[in-house]
Amino acid sequence: MTTADTFTKTPGWLDYYDGPSRPRFRLPAGAVDAHCHVFGPGAEFPYAPERKYTPCDAPKEALFALRDHLGFEKNVIVQATCHGTDNRALVDALRASGGRARGVATVSRDVSDADLRVMHEAGVRGTRFNFVKRLADFTPREVLAEIAARIAPLGWHVVVYFEAQDLPELYDFFTTLPTTVVVDHMGRPDVSKPVDGPEFGLFVKMMQDHPNIWSKVSCPERLSLSGPPALNGEQHAYRDVVPFARRLVETFPDRVLWGTDWPHPNLKSHMPDDGLLVDYIPQIAPTAELQRKLLVDNPNRLYWS
């Protein structure tokens, strides 16, 4: 191709929040934003033909500026579905980070050992399996199992993204994976249901019975039904999500991670102020010790040791 690709954003696309506030909550030294993405830029790293949405560009420079503004030391950059299995934008960001970012890639079954090694050198430490139907096409379980077996010897883990109503059907697959398994966004609970009810209960039981399963307690802005949104200085945003995240942080303090989810793909109602999202953290991790585990110890153990 001789000219750079140009892309038109999905209609109604919300760009990331411009000019986020500086958090009131002081992050502990060494804090990691353990779930964020880079998008393109499309002219340099084209979006995948099989993508389900076309985002705004959200390049590494903007991510690193946000990291510094919010007070994080490091990032874990997760391959976004709009880049499919083309991990070039991710690897480019990891290389540019000076060791301050690790990554989670998405690979197909025909990835070569040489490709895996190159990604590992750049800082990739996991692969992501996506079961959210609006984001990714179906991949047979045996293909995913084969990929998991390929990446396990590298010491990588598997990140899974799914919705709570699909957990019963996915339970046996997740609980027989040979690696650490990290669940994105608490398995997307329906927060109108009780935190002690059977749906979230199944998720808690899965973590209880399987010490290799971790959860990100991220994305209240996606899960909240009643808000209030992290906008206009709101210090107690997304109150309906707090009991779910707090339950996981207090029950499994050594197996939880937190991330901004910047640049927040596919949000429809509003785009949160990332500074106020950081101010959400003490609602779900109320003590200094829980905060240190969530933000410093756990991500460093999983991604930098």
Ligand SMILES: O=C(O)c1cc(C(=O)O)oc(=O)c1
């Ligand atoms: O809920 C989503 O739309 C979403 C999408 C992606 C992605 O496209 O990779 O990642 C996320 O963490 C969340």
